[in-house]
Amino acid sequence: MAVTIRGESDEVIDAFVSVLNDYGKRHPHAKIECYRSNSASIRVRIIDPEFEGIDRVERHDDVWRWLEKLPEPVQFHLSRLILLTPEEAKMSFSSYEFDNPISLTL
Numbered sequence: 001m002a003v004t005i006r007g008e009s010d011e012v013i014d015a016f017v018s019v020l021n022d023y024g025k026r027h028p029h030a031k032i033e034c035y036r037s038n039s040a041s042i043r044v045r046i047i048d049p050e051f052e053g054i055d056r057v058e059r060h061d062d063v064w065r066w067l068e069k070l071p072e073p074v075q076f077h078l079s080r081l082i083l084l085t086p087e088e089a090k091m092s093f094s095s096y097e098f099d100n101p102i103s104l105t106l
Contacts, residue, residue: 006035015074016042016067023066037101041079045098051085059083 003020005013013036020032023046030048037043051059063083067075082094089095 002032004031004033006033008036010036012036012074012077013042015070016044016078019066019069020044020046023063033098036077037079040077042077043080043082043098044078045082045084045095047084047086047089047095049086051083051088056083 003017003024005017009017013034016034020034024030024032027046027048027050029050030046032044032046034042034044046063054062060081060083063081067078067081080094080098082092082098084092084095
């Protein structure tokens with residue numbers, strides 16, 4: 001499944017999309033989304049039924065095998081990585097906040 005980009009794309013988001021598309025080819029039922037929340041922050045959410053029965057540390061290890069292909073300066077833009085099953089996504093505050101970002105303007 002292709003990665004969904006919310007909002008504008010840029011070269012850093014494009015780099016994330018490239019490796020996340022590779023992940024998606026191996027996980028065809030995964031729903032992968034990313035967006036830039038500010039100039040230094042990218043958020044990624046993967047909702048994948050294959051996460052069922054896998055603890056959060058193992059999920060992160062698996063996804064980071066893909067993300068570590070990115071140059072470190074690109075990796076530094078990742079501020080939130082949300083890895084959930086479809087059932088977890090229904091009850092997750094992180095997932096809700098991903099869909100309804102809180103404005104931090106003062």
